[in-house]
Amino acid sequence: MALHTRDGGFVMPNAWDGLSALMLADAGFEAIATSSAALAATLGRSDGRHEVTCGEHLEHARLLGRLTGLPVNGDFEDGYGDTPEDVAATVEAAVESGLAGIGIEDTSGNPDQPIRDFDEAVNRIRSAVEAAKGRIVVTGRTDNFIQGRPDLDDTVRRLTAFAEAGADVLYAPYPPDLDALVAIVTAVAPTPVNVLISPADKVLTVAELQKAGVKRISVGPALYTHAMEAVEQATKALVAGDLTAATTGISFERISDLLARSTN
Template sequence: MPGSELYETFMTLHTRDGGLVMPNAWDGLSALMLAEAGFEAIATSSAAFAATLGRSDGRHEVTLGEHLEHARLFGQLTGLPVNGDFEDGYGDTPEDVAASVEAAVASGLAGIGIEDTSGNPDQPIRDFDDAVNRMRSAVNAARRRIVVTGRTDNFIQQRPDLDDTIRRLTAFAEVGADVLYAPYPPDLDALTAIVTAVAPTPVNVLISPADKVLTVAELRKAGVKRISLGPALYTHAMGALEQAAKALVTGDLTAATTGISFERISELLARGKN
C-alpha cells in the first residue's frame, strides 16, 4: 500500500467515532496474536523491544536500524498498519529526525511517534524550541505519507507541569503533528484539559491517567481517540513467566507449564507466513 494511502487508512481509524485501541507487540508471535484477536492496528513499544534485547529504554541503546527491522516484521506478519514508537527520532538534530521519518516511510510503517526526550538523564526533556523544531522537521519529512505522533514526556520525567505540556502539544499540532500524546497525565481533569486544548487533533492516551485505570468507554467519553498500552502487555506476559519460574523452583511442574499449546503457536505462525 503506497504511503499516502496507508496514511489515510491509519488516520481514518483515529478520526472515526470511538477511535481505536492500538496494543503494542514485542515480537512476531505477540503481533500475530493481537491481529488474531481482531485489532485493526498495532504498535511497537520502545521499552518492551529494548527489554527483549537486554537493554534500557530511552538511552539510545537501540539503533534505528534495529527498530525498523522489528517494526517491519510486525507489518509483514500481520498486514496491519504498524505505528513505530521511535523515542526521540534517533538523532541529535532535526535533520536526523527527518532521516528517521524517511526511513520509516520506506519501511512501510503507518505511523511514527517522536518524543521531546533527549536520552540524557540529567536533562531528559529537550528545550521547547528544540522540541518544536524537531517535530516540524518530522512533519515536513512525512508529507502525509506516515502519521506523525507528537509526544511530550513531561509527566513521565517528573515534570508535572500541565501548562507546559499543553503548550508543547499545541505547538506540535501547529507544526502539523497528526496525533498528540502525553503519557500519564495526573488525572481525568488533566486529560480532559489536554483533549480540549488541542482539539480537533486526536489524542493518544497510555492506558489511563496516572491516578486510575479507566475503561475504554470512559476514555472515549473524555474525547480520547487512541488508546495504547506501551509495555503493559509485555510486562503482563513477563509476570506470568515470573510466577511460572517461582513454581518451577519449588518443583511444581504443572503450574510452570500451563499456557497455550505449541500447536496453537504453530497455527499462528503459519498464518503469518501466508
C-alpha cells in the same frame, strides 16, 4: 488517519515480537504499535537511552507489519538523532520501511536533562512532519509527566505547538488525572489525542476514555510486562519443584496455527 477521526477512535495495542503481533491481529485489532520499552527489554537493554538503534527498531517494525499485514505505528523514542535533520532521516526510513505511523518524543536520552527545550522539541516535530509529506502519521509526544515535570501548562503548550507544526496525533503519557486529560483533549482539539492506558491516578475503561474525547488508546509495554509476570510466576513454581504450574500455558499447536496465518 481514518481510524483516528471516526467516532470512538480505536485501541492500538503494542506488540513486542512476531507471535504477540499475530495474537493481536487474530483478536481483530485494526492496527498495532511497537513499544520501545518492550523492544529494549527483549534485547536486554534500557529504554530511552539510545541503546536500541534505529536500524534495529525498523527491522522489528517491518517484522510486525510483514507477519500481520496490519498498519504499524513505530514508537521511535526521540526520533533517533541529535538534530532535526536526523529526525527527518528517521521518518524517511520509516516511510520506506512501510510503517503507517511514527512517534517522536521530546526526550533527550540524557538523564540529567531528560526533556529537550521547547523550541528544540518543536523544531524536531516540524522536521518530522516536513519529511513525512503526509505519507505517515506523525505523533508528537511530550514526556513531561513521566520525566518528573508535572507541568500541565507546559504540556499543553508543547502539544499545541506540535499540532501547529503539523503533528497528526498528540500524546502525553500519564496525565495526573481525568481532569488533566480532558484539559489536554480540549486544548488541542480537533487534533486526535493518544492515551497510554489511562491517567496516572486510575485505570479507566475504553468507553470512559472515549467519552473523555480520546481517539487512540495504546498500552505501551503493559502486555509485555503482563506476559513477563506469568514467566516469573512459572519460574517460582519451577524453583519450588512444581512442574505442572511451571509448564502450563498456551499450546504449541496454537502457536503453530498463528504462525501459519502470518502474511510472511
